[in-house]
Every structure is written in structure tokens, then in C-alpha cells.
Amino acid sequence: MKMMSYREAIREAMMEEMARDENVVLIGEDVGCYGGCFTVSSGLIDRFGTRQVIETPVSEEGLVGVAVGAAIMGMRPVVEVMYGDFSTLASDPLLNHAAKTHFMSAGAQSVPLVYRTPMGSGTGAAAQHTQSLETLFTNTPGLHVVFPSTPCDAKGLMKCAIRSNNPVVFLEHKNYGQMGLVPDDEYLIEIGKADIKRIGEDVTIITYGRMLDTVTQAARVLEDDEVSVEIVDLRSLRPLDTRTILDSVIKTKRALIVHEAPLFGGFSGEIAATIASDSKAFSSLMKPVVRLGGREMPIPFNKHLEAAMIPQVEDIVKAATSLFG
Amino acid sequence: MESTSPVAILTLMIRSRTFERKIEQLFRTHKMHGTTHLAIGQEAVHAGVALGIDSSDWIVTTHRCHGHTLAKGSSVEAMIGEFFGDKRGLSKGLGGSMHLIDLKHHNAGSSAVVGSSVALATGMALQLQRSGSDNLVVAFFGDGASNRGVVHESMNMASIWSLPVLFLAEHNEYGMSSSAKKMVSVDSIADRGSSYSIKSESIDGNDVELVLSKVRDAARYIREEKRPFLLETRTYRFSGHSKSDKLLYRSREEEAEWAKKDPIGRYSQILVDRGEITYDQIAEIEQSESENIDTIVASYLEDHQELTLEESMEYVYHDEVSL
Numbered sequence: 001m002k003m004m005s006y007r008e009a010i011r012e013a014m015m016e017e018m019a020r021d022e023n024v025v026l027i028g029e030d031v032g033c034y035g036g037c038f039t040v041s042s043g044l045i046d047r048f049g050t051r052q053v054i055e056t057p058v059s060e061e062g063l064v065g066v067a068v069g070a071a072i073m074g075m076r077p078v079v080e081v082m083y084g085d086f087s088t089l090a091s092d093p094l095l096n097h098a099a100k101t102h103f104m105s106a107g108a109q110s111v112p113l114v115y116r117t118p119m120g121s122g123t124g125a126a127a128q129h130t131q132s133l134e135t136l137f138t139n140t141p142g143l144h145v146v147f148p149s150t151p152c153d154a155k156g157l158m159k160c161a162i163r164s165n166n167p168v169v170f171l172e173h174k175n176y177g178q179m180g181l182v183p184d185d186e187y188l189i190e191i192g193k194a195d196i197k198r199i200g201e202d203v204t205i206i207t208y209g210r211m212l213d214t215v216t217q218a219a220r221v222l223e224d225d226e227v228s229v230e231i232v233d234l235r236s237l238r239p240l241d242t243r244t245i246l247d248s249v250i251k252t253k254r255a256l257i258v259h260e261a262p263l264f265g266g267f268s269g270e271i272a273a274t275i276a277s278d279s280k281a282f283s284s285l286m287k288p289v290v291r292l293g294g295r296e297m298p299i300p301f302n303k304h305l306e307a308a309m310i311p312q313v314e315d316i317v318k319a320a321t322s323l324f325g
Numbered sequence: 326m327e328s329t330s331p332v333a334i335l336t337l338m339i340r341s342r343t344f345e346r347k348i349e350q351l352f353r354t355h356k357m358h359g360t361t362h363l364a365i366g367q368e369a370v371h372a373g374v375a376l377g378i379d380s381s382d383w384i385v386t387t388h389r390c391h392g393h394t395l396a397k398g399s400s401v402e403a404m405i406g407e408f409f410g411d412k413r414g415l416s417k418g419l420g421g422s423m424h425l426i427d428l429k430h431h432n433a434g435s436s437a438v439v440g441s442s443v444a445l446a447t448g449m450a451l452q453l454q455r456s457g458s459d460n461l462v463v464a465f466f467g468d469g470a471s472n473r474g475v476v477h478e479s480m481n482m483a484s485i486w487s488l489p490v491l492f493l494a495e496h497n498e499y500g501m502s503s504s505a506k507k508m509v510s511v512d513s514i515a516d517r518g519s520s521y522s523i524k525s526e527s528i529d530g531n532d533v534e535l536v537l538s539k540v541r542d543a544a545r546y547i548r549e550e551k552r553p554f555l556l557e558t559r560t561y562r563f564s565g566h567s568k569s570d571k572l573l574y575r576s577r578e579e580e581a582e583w584a585k586k587d588p589i590g591r592y593s594q595i596l597v598d599r600g601e602i603t604y605d606q607i608a609e610i611e612q613s614e615s616e617n618i619d620t621i622v623a624s625y626l627e628d629h630q631e632l633t634l635e636e637s638m639e640y641v642y643h644d645e646v647s648l
Contacts, residue, residue: 062478069448106417165643
């Protein structure tokens with residue numbers, strides 16, 4: 001095992017796949033010598049040249065559409081869009097085209113594309129650069145949607161996403177410097193498999209992306225209060241590993257769901273419904289499912305307001321505690 | 326690719342016209358479900374483009390895609406099957422009239438989000454260029470779609486990367502009910518080429534031999550100069566936008582003026598004058614094309630076969646690679 005950052009893990013996955021297959025091509029704005037907005041692609045252009053690292057004009061809709069067209073012809077593009085918020089611009093090629101091409105051609109065409117983009121707050125970049133828009137994609141059959149939380153998961157999922165013959169929306173959190181252990185040997189992490197990041201007995205907390213860190217801190221606090229927390233890190237939102245969620249809830253009999261996006265219409269609703277629709281999981285619940293998410297507001301610029309509008313460690317501790325007694 | 330003899334070209338245009346008239350009737354009488362977008366009057370563009378490029382060159386079309394698809398070589402049977410939602414259709418009844426795709430004939434499919442397909446075509450050209458292919462991609466779009474931002478983004482990218490794209494503006498005067506005179510900032514869409522350093526030309530799209538020759542020139546330019554090209558073809562949609570169009574936005578006088586420039590009528594006259602064919606022989610072609618389509622339609626009406634919902638769901642995702 002070796003220590004590396006979330007950023008380095010994604011970069012290493014891309015490098016390994018680009019070296020393995022010259023049809024794996026990074027496409028995006030400023031992904032060359034600048035290294036991409038969050039320097040994830042630093043050094044790739046030096047190693048792979050402009051044949052495998054294609055810098056584009058500021059044309060999010062166009063460049064993602066171009067990547068879809070290239071993918072139809074055999075390229076395996078990894079498209080970087082510098083902020084997840086700009087997915088609104090890329091939504092036509094992704095939702096109307098990439099997601100439907102295999103179906104509408106009755107399997108004659110496929111779109112082996114990875115759409116990489118960072119989501120979430122904590123950067124002081126205000127309301128148009130900090131949203132968590134995962135539900136823009138999760139209700140569209142034809143797409144896979146993954147949101148790794150750790151360097152290890154990011155690397156394994158990225159390699160799998162690149163090898164997938166389906167379009168994969170690969171959401172990144174912005175704590176790119178987060179360090180973690182990554183295996184030395186090559187490995188893949190299958191899309192659609194959740195991971196139990198912490199084994200516990202008393203309450204299941206289901207989360208994904210950057211919130212895993214906050215939830216883990218909360219679990220340590222709860223442990224001091226002799227509450228044993230099981231953490232289910234979804235890693236993949238579509239397909240969703242419902243089995244792992246249900247098994248954990250059936251075991252602990254209590255469920256708390258945490259994400260950064262606003263609650264209303266948020267992905268936690270899908271998870272809560274998954275639990276409520278399963279008679280064994282539902283009947284095992286000691287208390288109704290609790291959800292925590294961002295406030296129903298655009299993300300403020302002000303540092304303290306920005307931090308306060310998403311679930312905090314104490315919010316999670318309080319919500320988990322409310323499931324007892 | 327089919328022969329480019331004058332009689333073959335005329336036959337192709339007649340097939341397209343006959344096909345569209347039959348389809349119009351089938352939708353009108355509710356024998357076909359959904360909606361359809363006819364391109365009656367634009368046959369010279371479709372024939373000229375499809376015959377002016379190599380059979381291994383690609384086309385990416387629009388919601389108004391019957392003519393392009395026929396001209397590129399697809400079978401009438403497979404197209405009509407698709408319109409009936411039959412599993413013997415081009416995409417097993419999952420795409421329908423606006424989404425005709427036929428990879429065997431290098432038709433990469435159509436987007437019904439007008440203009441979006443231009444980016445797909447540009448991306449296809451990028452991969453063709455990377456793989457050292459000599460082929461080009463024709464990106465069809467209409468005057469309405471010419472105003473989409475993504476069309477402009479695509480032209481810019483095709484220019485900076487010198488991609489083998491033939492941007493084919495099929496200017497038929499109307500985007501749905503909206504006149505290009507009111508909606509497009511330039512008299513000729515070809516004028517927009519200079520904004521992207523893309524060479525361009527505007528031509529009479531109802532003169533099939535002119536379209537054929539200009540498309541050949543453009544294709545040669547794209548291959549030799551390794552630059553994209555923008556060709557505007559001026560034509561007219563005799564049919565309405567879709568099956569529910571009452572044509573309230575244009576005058577009968579205007580339609581009559583364009584009717585005089587009907588590409589099939591004009592070409593028929595030219596070939597008769599040249600002694601290549603007689604009107605009787607043209608009538609025989611029309612009769613034969615009509616009977617052929619009637620036979621195909623009758624067979625689908627008699628024996629309809631469709632995918633089950635479960636079978637259709639098999640196409641949502643490509644099989645995953647095994648780990």
C-alpha cells in the first residue's frame with residue numbers, strides 16, 4: 001500500500017489507462033500544462049502529448065457533445081468539466097445523447113465515455129461553483145453515476161469507469177488533497193458496489209462523497225457515547241447497491257442518511273424509499289429513517305455561512321442520537 | 326453507393342418523394358403512431374450529398390431524416406419497419422421516424438434535438454482524424470438549428486482542430502413555423518463560415534447536379550486541404566413541419582413560387598430535354614416505386630412483430646466488461 005491524495009489517485013488511474021489504451025483520451029478546458037482547474041491532470045500532457053490530452057475552448061456543451069461523437073467512433077474519452085455546476089451546459093449531450101445512444105440504436109452504438117466533474121462546497125466559490133447536482137443524473141437510465149469518497153475508491157472506480165462501455169458520470173469531491181492508502185498492485189472497483197467503511201451494530205449511516213469524512217468524525221464522537229455506527233459509503237448512486245443498504249439497516253435497525261445536496265428531491269429520498277419499500281428492512285426499523293442534507297438555499301459565499309449550511313459533525317451526532325430512546 | 330447516372334439520381338429522388346407521400350398518408354390515417362417530419366421538396370439535397378461523398382463517409386442527420394437515410398442506401402423495408410415500431414426496423418422500433426440509424430450504410434444516426442447532432446458529427450470527425458482515416462462526416466442541420474450555440478461551438482472546434490467535417494446547412498426557409506428571414510441574422514448561413522475561418526458556399530439546393538458537383542468539390546477540399554467546409558443548400562420544405570402543421574405561417578403564393586423550382590420536376594424536364602429519359606418512363610418509375618412501398622407497407626400491416634418491454638430494456642446499457 002502507498003499513501004496518495006485523492007487527486008493523485010484519479011490522475012494515476014487515468015495515466016494507467018491511457019498507457020494501456022491509446023484510445024483513452026482526456027478532453028477538457030485547461031487540462032494541458034495548467035493541469036486542469038484542480039490540477040488533477042498535471043503532467044499528463046507531458047507524458048501523453050496532444051494525441052491523448054485534448055484541450056478545448058470554453059464550450060462545455062460542444063466539447064461534451066464532441067466527446068460523445070468520438071466515443072461512438074471508438075475513442076474512450078475522459079471528459080473533464082471544471083465545475084459540476086457547469087453540468088447544466090453539458091446536460092444535453094449527456095442526458096439526451098450519451099444516455100440514449102445505445103438504446104435508440106438498439107445496441108448498434110455505445111458511448112464508452114467518462115464525464116469527470118467536481119461537486120460540492122467548501123471552496124468559497126459561491127453559489128454557481130459549489131452545488132451538488134448528482135440528482136441531475138441519477139434519474140436518467142442509460143447513465144452510471146459514481147461518487148467516490150477516498151483515494152482508493154477513486155482510483156479503482158476511475159479505472160472501471162474508463163473500461164466500461166457505458167457513459168459514466170464520475171463525480172469528485174473537492175478535498176483533492178485528502179490522503180489515503182492505495183494498493184500498490186493494479187485493482188478495479190466494480191461500479192454499483194457500496195462499501196462498508198466502518199462496521200457497527202447500533203445505527204447505519206448511509207452517505208457518499210465528501211460527507212464520508214464528516215460522518216466518520218461523527219461516528220467517533222458517537223463511539224465515545226457507546227453508540228456503534230455502521231457507515232455505508234454508497235460509492236455508486238446508479239446502479240445503487242440496495243442489498244448492502246438493506247442488510248445493514250436490518251442489522252442495526254436504525255438508518256440515517258447524510259448528503260451535502262439539499263434534502264428536497266435529494267438522493268436521500270431514493271435511499272429512504274428503498275428502505276421503506278423493503279418489508280424486512282422497514283419492519284426492523286426502531287424509528288423512522290432520518291435524513292440530513294444541505295439547507296434549502298443557494299450556497300452562500302461567506303465562509304461561516306457556507307460551512308454551516310451543510311451537515312456538521314454535531315448535526316449528525318444529534319440526528320443519530322435521536323434514533324434512540 | 327448507388328450509381329450516379331442521371332436516371333439513377335432521378336429514381337432516387339422519386340423514391341424519396343413517393344416514400345414521404347406514403348408515410349404522410351399512413352400518419353394521417355393513423356396507421357402509423359407518433360409523429361413524423363417530412364422533407365418533400367428537399368430531395369435534391371439528400372441525393373446530391375449522399376452521392377457526392379464516398380460510401381464510407383459518414384452522415385449524421387436530423388429529426389427530418391428520411392431523405393438522408395434513403396439516399397445513403399438504407400432499405401425501404403427497414404425504414405418502414407422502424408416507423409411501424411416493428412422489431413425488424415432499423416433500430417427495432419426503439420427510435421422511430423426521427424431517429425434513423427444504419428451503421429452498415431455509414432449513417433451514424435440522427436438527433437431530434439436540433440443542432441445537437443452537429444457536435445456529435447464533429448466528435449466523430451475528431452476520432453476519424455486521430456485514427457488516420459481519410460473519411461469525412463457530414464453534419465446536417467437546418468436554418469432553425471443554425472442558431473443553436475452548440476453549432477457555433479462545433480464549427481469553432483472543427484476549425485481549430487482542422488477536422489474533416491462537411492457542415493451541411495439545409496436551409497429550407499422555416500424552422501417549424503419560424504421564417505429564417507425573421508430568425509437568422511444573416512441572409513446566408515454560409516456567411517457564418519468566415520467567423521470560424523471555415524470556407525463556405527451557398528448554392529441552389531433544388532438543382533441536384535449542382536449539389537452533387539459542389540459536394541464533390543467540398544469533399545475533395547476537406548480531404549486535400551484537411552479543413553472543414555460549410556455548404557449551405559437553399560431549398561424549401563413543401564410539406565409542413567410535422568403531421569399537425571396547418572401551414573398558417575406562409576402564403577399559398579410563396580408555395581406556388583417554390584413549386585416551380587421543384588427539384589424533381591426540374592430534373593425530370595432537364596433529363597427529358599437531354600433525351601436521357603421520357604415522361605412515360607418517369608411515370609413507370611413512379612409506379613414501380615409506389616407499388617414497391619405499398620407491398621412493404623401491406624406486409625407490415627399484416628404481420629406486425631415487436632419487442633417485449635423486457636426485451637427493449639436489454640438495450641438500455643451495454644454489457645459491462647468482466648472484472
